[in-house]
Amino acid sequence: MAPVSDGQPTSAIRVLLVEDDAPTRWRLHDALAAPATFAVTTAATLAEARAALGETGPQVLLTDLQLPDGHGVELIRETRQRFPQTEIMVISILGDEESVISAIMVGATGYILKDAFPTDIAATVRDLVAGHSPISASIARFIVRRTQAQPGRSPQPALNTTRLTPREIDILWGIAKGFSYADIAAHLGLSRQTVPGHIKSIYRKLEVNTRGEAVFEALQQGLIKL
Amino acid sequence: MTTEVADEASSTAWDWIYRLSGYVLMQAVIVVICALLLRQSPPEPPARYRLTEAALVDATGERVVGLPHHYPSRFTLNDPPLYHLRFERPAGEADQSWSVFLPRFTNGVEVAVNGAVILDSRRDPEANRPDRNTPQIAAIPAPLLRDGANLLTVRLFVWEPLTGFLDRLYVGPDDDLRPAYNRRTLLFLTLSVVFSSWQAILAVILGIMWLKRRHEPAYGILAAAMAIGTVQAFVSTPPVGQSLYAGLNALFIASAPLESAFVLVFVFLFLGLKLPRHAAAIFIPGLLIVAIGLYGNPHLVRRSYLLLGPPTVGFCLVTTAIVIARTAISRRDIVSLFLGSAVTVVMSCWIHDMLSVLNILSDRRIFIARLSYSALLVAIGAGLTWRFARALNEVDSFATRLVGLVREAEDKLRESFAREEERTRAAALASERTRLMRDLHDGLGGQLVSIVALSERSGRDGAQIGEAARGALRDLRLVIDAMDDIDGDLMLALGSWRERIAAQLRPHGLALDWRALTPEGLPVHPELRPWHVIQILRLLDEAVTNAVKHAGARRITVSLETIAGAEGPGHGRITIEDDGHGFALSPDGEAAASAPKAARGLSNMRKRAASCGARLELASSPAGTRVRLDLPARFPATEQAAR
Numbered sequence: 001m002a003p004v005s006d007g008q009p010t011s012a013i014r015v016l017l018v019e020d021d022a023p024t025r026w027r028l029h030d031a032l033a034a035p036a037t038f039a040v041t042t043a044a045t046l047a048e049a050r051a052a053l054g055e056t057g058p059q060v061l062l063t064d065l066q067l068p069d070g071h072g073v074e075l076i077r078e079t080r081q082r083f084p085q086t087e088i089m090v091i092s093i094l095g096d097e098e099s100v101i102s103a104i105m106v107g108a109t110g111y112i113l114k115d116a117f118p119t120d121i122a123a124t125v126r127d128l129v130a131g132h133s134p135i136s137a138s139i140a141r142f143i144v145r146r147t148q149a150q151p152g153r154s155p156q157p158a159l160n161t162t163r164l165t166p167r168e169i170d171i172l173w174g175i176a177k178g179f180s181y182a183d184i185a186a187h188l189g190l191s192r193q194t195v196p197g198h199i200k201s202i203y204r205k206l207e208v209n210t211r212g213e214a215v216f217e218a219l220q221q222g223l224i225k226l
Numbered sequence: 227m228t229t230e231v232a233d234e235a236s237s238t239a240w241d242w243i244y245r246l247s248g249y250v251l252m253q254a255v256i257v258v259i260c261a262l263l264l265r266q267s268p269p270e271p272p273a274r275y276r277l278t279e280a281a282l283v284d285a286t287g288e289r290v291v292g293l294p295h296h297y298p299s300r301f302t303l304n305d306p307p308l309y310h311l312r313f314e315r316p317a318g319e320a321d322q323s324w325s326v327f328l329p330r331f332t333n334g335v336e337v338a339v340n341g342a343v344i345l346d347s348r349r350d351p352e353a354n355r356p357d358r359n360t361p362q363i364a365a366i367p368a369p370l371l372r373d374g375a376n377l378l379t380v381r382l383f384v385w386e387p388l389t390g391f392l393d394r395l396y397v398g399p400d401d402d403l404r405p406a407y408n409r410r411t412l413l414f415l416t417l418s419v420v421f422s423s424w425q426a427i428l429a430v431i432l433g434i435m436w437l438k439r440r441h442e443p444a445y446g447i448l449a450a451a452m453a454i455g456t457v458q459a460f461v462s463t464p465p466v467g468q469s470l471y472a473g474l475n476a477l478f479i480a481s482a483p484l485e486s487a488f489v490l491v492f493v494f495l496f497l498g499l500k501l502p503r504h505a506a507a508i509f510i511p512g513l514l515i516v517a518i519g520l521y522g523n524p525h526l527v528r529r530s531y532l533l534l535g536p537p538t539v540g541f542c543l544v545t546t547a548i549v550i551a552r553t554a555i556s557r558r559d560i561v562s563l564f565l566g567s568a569v570t571v572v573m574s575c576w577i578h579d580m581l582s583v584l585n586i587l588s589d590r591r592i593f594i595a596r597l598s599y600s601a602l603l604v605a606i607g608a609g610l611t612w613r614f615a616r617a618l619n620e621v622d623s624f625a626t627r628l629v630g631l632v633r634e635a636e637d638k639l640r641e642s643f644a645r646e647e648e649r650t651r652a653a654a655l656a657s658e659r660t661r662l663m664r665d666l667h668d669g670l671g672g673q674l675v676s677i678v679a680l681s682e683r684s685g686r687d688g689a690q691i692g693e694a695a696r697g698a699l700r701d702l703r704l705v706i707d708a709m710d711d712i713d714g715d716l717m718l719a720l721g722s723w724r725e726r727i728a729a730q731l732r733p734h735g736l737a738l739d740w741r742a743l744t745p746e747g748l749p750v751h752p753e754l755r756p757w758h759v760i761q762i763l764r765l766l767d768e769a770v771t772n773a774v775k776h777a778g779a780r781r782i783t784v785s786l787e788t789i790a791g792a793e794g795p796g797h798g799r800i801t802i803e804d805d806g807h808g809f810a811l812s813p814d815g816e817a818a819a820s821a822p823k824a825a826r827g828l829s830n831m832r833k834r835a836a837s838c839g840a841r842l843e844l845a846s847s848p849a850g851t852r853v854r855l856d857l858p859a860r861f862p863a864t865e866q867a868a869r
Contacts, residue, residue, distance in 0.1 A: 021672065021675070021676060021679075022681065023676050023679035023680050024675055024676065024679045026679065026683065027679040027682060027683075028677070030682075050707035062410070066668070092665065093667050093672055093675050094661050094671050094699075094702065094703055094706065094716065095666050095703070096664075096667060096706070098660055098663070098664070099667070113701050114673070114675040114679075115675050115678045115695075115696055116729065117729070117732065117733050118733065119732070119733070120729060136722070136725055137718075137721030137722045137724065137725050138500070138707065138710070138721075138722045138725075139723065140721075141710070141712070141718050141722070145711075175721070176717075176718050176720030176721050177715075177717040177718060177721045177747060178717065178720050178722075178723070178724035178725070178740060179721075179742065180740060183689075183740075183742070187745075207611075
């Protein structure tokens with residue numbers, strides 16, 4: 001992770017942007033255009049993206065899931081294995097749970113909407129590098145509802161929520177109901193600054209150990225069925 | 227600690243002694259009652275017809291004896307003693323028929339009046355049984371009687387095992403003697419036949435029970451005891467030496483030791499105790515007597531009986547009493563207590579009989595042990611039948627309970643089936659939503675995003691197109707969100723709405739304040755349906771849009787709270803306030819005509835609120851606008867018409 005001071009990175013954040021739809025790609029690229037802050041590399045296919053990963057990997061990977069030559073989940077998984085330090089976000093059209101949760105399970109820590117305003121996109125990426133993983137109310141809702149569901153009943157993907165602590169589940173409830181981090185922190189007796197750390201921890205706990213090939217296969221099966 | 231244990235042990239010991247003495251006391255009372263009852267003399271005719279003095283003639287010569295008289299010999303069939311008695315018949319009673327009544331004798335008598343024999347008891351099988359207390363009565367043919375002194379001669383036959391006995395005789399008018407005779411017959415013969423008949427019936431019932439329930443040998447044992455007793459009672463025993471069935475006879479003689487052994491074994495089984503290892507040995511004396519009876523001579527049979535019979539019976543009785551007493555004390559149950567008392571009665575009677583046989587107890591030599599034993603068996607049989615009936619009842623109630631349980635299980639199954647159906651329905655809805663979402667994602671969503679991207683690149687002209695496409699995307703997300711299964715928690719739908727609104731307000735530089743005034747925010751509505759959610763979210767969307775577009779607000783505050791009701795859980799309230807310049811409202815609450823666009827929006831909001839039973843309240847002033855939405859306590863199942 002890049003060193004951070006006053007919320008400003010000391011050097012440009014290296015971003016790999018993978019998106020097959022050209023107008024969207026341009027749009028996202030434009031949103032991260034500030035040259036002093038971001039150094040953006042773009043790719044339109046899985047193959048291009050693999051080539052662009054290079055030896056050291058980017059600081060931030062933003063990827064679409066539906067790519068012409070494969071699925072974004074594969075790219076996320078590979079990147080997560082090769083470059084554990086890389087922060088990964090999914091580019092989603094609707095922010096729908098199925099695709100975002102799949103990405104979270106292989107190592108992504110959030111998503112950005114394709115139609116988000118450029119300032120929001122830049123802010124989200126900066127926050128991510130600063131260690132603030134974003135989470136939406138609908139994703140939080142999906143996760144906490146899954147903590148209540150009986151096993152074997154839920155549709156794909158098979159999200160494992162057993163490692164979440166009661167406090168983490170409380171935080172997710174707060175987010176699902178639209179409360180701000182400050183409200184949640186006050187209600188749970190936490191410091192406001194610790195809430196993003198909890199969210200990152202939640203993401204890490206939901207990640208499937210991708211070295212277990214069987215699990216990954218199952219996940220892919222689930223994705224194919226989606 | 228040690229003292230405590232010791233205390234406990236000693237208190238247990240004291241408790242045991244206390245219970246033992248209670249039991250013994252109770253049995254002692256029973257013995258006393260038995261003794262008092264046995265002292266009651268059996269029915270007798272008026273004393274004035276009684277003869278109490280006789281001249282006894284036997285091998286040793288002639289002497290005067292008083293009646294009742296014990297004749298010490300055990301065998302007098304060949305050389306029986308003769309008792310000569312004299313009686314007077316008053317002169318005026320020639321027209322009355324007279325009789326001789328012999329209440330008790332062992333074992334046989336031949337009665338002659340004035341030299342003519344009128345009765346030989348040996349011809350009556352009942353009378354040949356010493357254990358039956360059989361009385362005899364004989365009418366004296368009128369020609370034999372003389373007015374004044376008459377001579378009565380009684381020849382006493384004795385055969386083993388008992389010694390001879392002759393009770394007081396009665397000679398008098400038949401009418402005066404017969405009632406006593408009849409009562410004795412009823413008591414000692416008929417009653418014993420009745421008991422034996424019961425015993426026979428119970429033997430059959432218990433035998434069948436045992437045949438069908440081999441794992442309960444107690445029934446079989448008791449059936450065997452009863453069967454032996456029945457055979458003993460109904461098969462007649464001729465005097466010794468006159469029968470071809472001497473062998474069979476031996477069996478009946480051995481019946482008492484065999485029966486008592488069976489009863490002892492039964493008591494062990496009935497009380498659920500473990501039989502001692504050599505329990506079968508208790509049958510040996512009885513079987514030994516049978517064997518001697520079959521192969522030895524009659525004299526030896528009687529000797530062996532005297533030697534083995536009473537001790538065996540006594541041993542069995544005492545053992546039975548001890549076993550039952552121990553069980554009664556340790557278990558404290560009514561069955562053992564009842565059984566123990568019954569055994570005490572039988573034992574008292576048996577001791578009475580033994581004393582009588584040994585001439586220790588000088589009385590009328592009335593034997594009642596067998597009668598009491600028969601009564602005991604009948605009581606046990608009745609008890610077993612009662613237990614059997616109770617077991618049947620238990621089976622019935624068990625069946626009833628089982629039926630109840632099955633019904634309960636069925637209900638549960640039906641319930642869980644309904645739940646399963648509900649779950650399946652929810653899963654189907656979820657998968658439908660997923661499919662729809664994927665469709666929208668891949669198709670419509672992608673297109674709209676492309677439009678947004680393209681519109682931004684085409685400069686100023688594209689701004690409106692982009693705005694419209696963003697609006698369409700927002701709407702798409704709203705619909706998808708509303709379809710999510712939120713279990714009636716409107717807060718969850720509002721959480722996503724807040725995010726969308728915040729993203730929408732940010733480019734306009736508007737701040738969004740989000741306040742939950744009560745800890746839980748809004749109440750949960752299990753009846754909440756997606757269309758309710760869509761109506762409320764669109765209503766809130768319009769309120770925010772109005773604030774942004776028409777009021778020129780800088781800050782929008784959304785408050786959520788639960789207003790406590792007079793009764794019940796209360797209702798939810800959503801309030802949206804802005805700090806814009808407001809708009810003029812017509813007196814009926816509608817926006818003034820000067821703001822036609824806002825007016826349309828307001829009327830739309832009213833319609834939406836009405837359709838889900840919510841109440842909308844608008845307040846606008848130059849300092850800002852407040853939209854207050856009061857949710858119903860219960861959302862309507864169908865859309866309500868706008869009022």
